[in-house]
Amino acid sequence: MTIQWFPGHMAKARREVSEKLKFVDIVFELIDARLPLSSRNPMLDQIVQQKPRLILLNKSDLADINQTNQWLNYFRDQGHQVLALTAKDDKSVKQIVPASKKVLAEKIARDKDRGVKPRAIRAMVLGIPNVGKSTLLNHLAGKKIASTGNRPGVTKGQQWLRFGTQLELLDTPGILWPKFEDPAVGKKLALTGAIKDDLLHLDDLALYQLEIFCRYYPEQLKDRYKLTNEDLFLDFPELLMLISEKRGFRDDYERASEMLILELRQGKLGRYTLDRFEELSE
Ligand code: GDP
Missing domain, CATH: 1.10.1580.10 (Conserved Hypothetical Protein Ylqf; Chain: A; domain 2)
Known part of the structure; x- marks a missing residue:
């Protein structure tokens, strides 16, 4: 799927994501491990703001392992929790729950102190087209998931997917635009198939x-x-x-x-x- 992004589409995408953010505890930012900078949305920090975030370097099965390790350290140095992921692989996907708990450790401890009953972590998947959002959701949706139905306030038709007892995901990912300005970034995105190559x-x-x-x-x-x-x-x-x-x-x-x-x-x-x-x- 390739979307042509115009200013109107970007504003709408941004609005939709901001709307959904209110209902989740954490955002899973999907990035292509082969393009840890070029495949990020340029306004993501502004859009996500203070919402806790787990960075997932997806398609790590295709990426250079040495480079991936260096990029993992780069994101950790910036204070992020980050995982190298292969969205289709069971073992890989299972790392997401413990990593999310690490991101939310303070909140979880606070809730516990206050005597708030623990509940599943609510998350949404966010990323540019083709980075593997649907693959991750479909994979999570395997055998283990039961749709939990609508919740008040969430966009009509929006469903929650349950992964085990500890994680619930919005069933539609947030789709954001890639970077356009730098021609080298455009070439890298086109080479990996993230954007259409007919413009180049x-x-x-x-x-x-x-x-x-x-x-x-x-x-x-x-x-x-x-x-x-x-x-x-x-x-x-x-x-x-x-x-x-x-x-x-x-x-x-x-x-x-x-x-x-x-x-x-x-x-x-x-x-x-x-x-x-x-x-x-x-
Ligand atoms: P979306 O647009 O972000 O929802 O991306 P998709 O889930 O449709 O994935 C785009 C393409 O990448 C598909 O051909 C997937 O099979 C492939 N893909 C997704 N995740 C992985 C992964 O971890 N490894 C590999 N090798 N391919 C992947």
């Missing part, structure tokens, strides 16, 4: 992909396309031409670009992270 030239995207892989994942690129060490010293357009030739696409660079991007998205080039931790200070 395929060969531009593929050249960017080659640049990143030559720099950070040369072995993965060499293995996949049977390249030599010398090949990696070619200019990126020349490298694209070579790969095109090797795949039998001759001078159809458009087709070669499409193939490169598709294979990247299908995970055939191995794990990768496009937002580089070491470039943070640049």
